[in-house]
Amino acid sequence: MQKDNFMWAHLLHLGSNMWNEVGNTRGREHRSTPCASQVLRFDRPLWEAHTLELKEAGVNTLIIDVAESLLYRSHPEISAKGALTHEEMSAEVERLKALGFEVIPKLNFSTAHDIWLGEYSRMISTSVYYNVCRDLIEEVCAVFKPKHFHLGMDEETLKNQRNQQIAIIRQHELWWHDFYYLVECVERCGARAWIWADYFWAYPEECIEKMPKSVVMCGWYYWKCQGDFGEKTEFRRQMLASFEKLSALGYDQVPTASVWAELDNMPELTKYCMENIAPEHFLGMMQTTWERIDKDWMHVHENAIQAIKASQEIYNSLK
Numbered sequence: 633m634q635k636d637n638f639m640w641a642h643l644l645h646l647g648s649n650m651w652n653e654v655g656n657t658r659g660r661e662h663r664s665t666p667c668a669s670q671v672l673r674f675d676r677p678l679w680e681a682h683t684l685e686l687k688e689a690g691v692n693t694l695i696i697d698v699a700e701s702l703l704y705r706s707h708p709e710i711s712a713k714g715a716l717t718h719e720e721m722s723a724e725v726e727r728l729k730a731l732g733f734e735v736i737p738k739l740n741f742s743t744a745h746d747i748w749l750g751e752y753s754r755m756i757s758t759s760v761y762y763n764v765c766r767d768l769i770e771e772v773c774a775v776f777k778p779k780h781f782h783l784g785m786d787e788e789t790l791k792n793q794r795n796q797q798i799a800i801i802r803q804h805e806l807w808w809h810d811f812y813y814l815v816e817c818v819e820r821c822g823a824r825a826w827i828w829a830d831y832f833w834a835y836p837e838e839c840i841e842k843m844p845k846s847v848v849m850c851g852w853y854y855w856k857c858q859g860d861f862g863e864k865t866e867f868r869r870q871m872l873a874s875f876e877k878l879s880a881l882g883y884d885q886v887p888t889a890s891v892w893a894e895l896d897n898m899p900e901l902t903k904y905c906m907e908n909i910a911p912e913h914f915l916g917m918m919q920t921t922w923e924r925i926d927k928d929w930m931h932v933h934e935n936a937i938q939a940i941k942a943s944q945e946i947y948n949s950l951k
Contacts (some may be wrong), residue, residue, distance in 0.1 A: 638947070639693045639916020641886060642686055642939060643738070645924050648673060649712070649748040650740055652796060659795035664923040668747045672701055672712040675762025679925050682933060683728060689937045690944050693734045693916065695782055697805050698772055699748035706767035710750040721775050737776045739768060740784025741814055743800040744792040756800050757810055766817050773821035780848065783820045785811065786828035807831070808842055815847060826850055826886070832874060840881060848919065849878050852888035857900040876908040886907055889919040891935045898939040917943060
């Protein structure tokens with residue numbers, strides 16, 4: 633029996649400085665966010681209209697990439713020009729909660745996606761870095777008052793930083809040290825940590841030994857779930873198999889789909905996960921676009937909404 637309080641979640645980018653540095657569009661020329669910006673890219677009317685569309689589509693959980701979009705009191709130097717004040721962000725969070733959404737903040741601390749941290753992204757694993765991370769998590773929690781907090785932690789590899797001006801990769805004991813510290817910061821604020829499941833794919837035995845069961849795992853998979861797996865057949869099979877493995881190990885999961893590669897990915901993945909994740913560990917499904925809420929990219933967001941609706945039909949027919 634599937635959960636009645638199943639999460640239909642969607643990831644939105646309010647902050648978007650998580651890829652290339654300002655002025656560096658290498659490899660991202662055809663994306664809504666080709667590089668970081670010193671000015672907040674936020675179309676409020678479009679954002680508000682889209683969140684209403686998501687509500688009408690049955691989405692009940694929003695994960696919001698905060699990044700540079702908040703005017704941090706502790707470290708205003710990393711905030712974009714035009715960033716929302718505490719009062720403005722709090723008002724937006726309350727508007728979304730009043731619509732019935734659970735609102736989950738996301739600060740991605742992966743070194744592949746931390747351009748938003750400014751100069752601190754080049755101070756990884758120093759005392760300065762730890763203090764900044766703690767300050768930002770506490771500040772975001774004070775504004776959002778969340779039950780959950782997404783820490784990102786995906787794609788921390790050389791391949792995923794090949795287009796950036798500097799590549800930094802934590803590994804082994806240092807990765808775990810920093811990860812535990814971030815989780816502790818979140819839990820001290822009364823929230824439950826979420827992360828992408830990338831580290832489990834790379835180091836499954838380490839994760840079985842060291843990953844706390846309290847952490848929600850967000851495995852992502854953006855392609856077809858059967859038949860032709862494309863060029864990276866074996867790795868994609870491993871990604872899919874990880875949903876069942878994590879379930880058997882007792883980890884709660886929110887599998888993540890996208891219209892990034894396949895328009896029907898989310899419906900397929902929903903069916904696959906219903907068949908391979910124990911209901912008690914299947915908290916919900918998340919949809920992603922990896923594009924900003926921008927007037928020239930709304931066709932992508934409309935595709936995402938249609939995929940969510942199709943996924944809900946499959947879920948309701950099988951539960």
